[in-house]
Amino acid sequence: MDTLQGSHRINEVDHFYKKVIEAHREYFHYWLHHTLFHWDFFLSLFLAVVPWVLWFIFRHKESRDRLLFAGFFVIITTSWLDFWGTMYGLWFYTGKVLPSMPSFIPWDFCLLPVFVMLLIQYKPIRSPYLKGLIFAGGSAFIGELLFQWIGLYVMTNWSIFYSFPIYFVIYLIAHRLSKASHFAEV
Structure with missing residues (x-):
């Protein structure tokens, strides 16, 4: 079939x-023989399941939809x-x-969104900027350093000081989304 791109470019x-x-x-073959069912696999699995179990236990049931809306933003962005x-x-x-994308499921899909959702629901009157600093500081200076020390996260051309403002902005946007009140009927 002829395409607009041309066969040379497609090739x-x-x-x-x-x-x-x-x-x-x-990488799949490496993962299969050196990661699957090893200690780091089970630690990652634990970190993927436990945050959601904790969120399910401690969530404010009446705010579930708002929290999940903010949490899904965090998942997509991170x-x-x-x-x-x-x-x-x-x-x-x-x-x-x-052994696939996203890069690290426990971090992007579990720890970060649950951390944001718990911060949003805990003392909701508190300053979102203060909570953003807590989220950014905890994620960059504690979480990333801990994962680096364990050996699950290896920075090659990055610094936790770059991560801090990104986490701060992510929290502020998620907080704002959790306060949205103008949804049209479907």
Whole structure:
């Protein structure tokens, strides 16, 4: 079939995708033999399940939809940024639950969104800027350093000082989204 792109360009791009597919295939075999059912796999699995169990227990049931709306924003944003960071070689992860994208499920899909949702619901009158500082400081200076010390997170061209303002802005946007009151009927 003739396309607007032209077969030469399609073949060039196909060459790059085949390299990516081969790299993923090699990593899957490594993960299968060196990560699956090892201590770091179980730690990552624990970190993927426990935050959601805690959120389910301690959530404000009447605010569930608002909290999940903010939490899904955090999931989408952090997993997208994490994808870009790993794709451009700024950091990488070991001990992954799944050998695929997103980069690190416990961090992007569990720890960060649950942390944000719990902060939003705890003392909701408190300053979102203070809570944003707590989230950014806890995530960058405690979470990232702890994951680095364990060996699950390896920074190659990144600094936790870059992460701090990003986490702060993510929290402020999530907080704002949790306060949204103008949803139209479907």
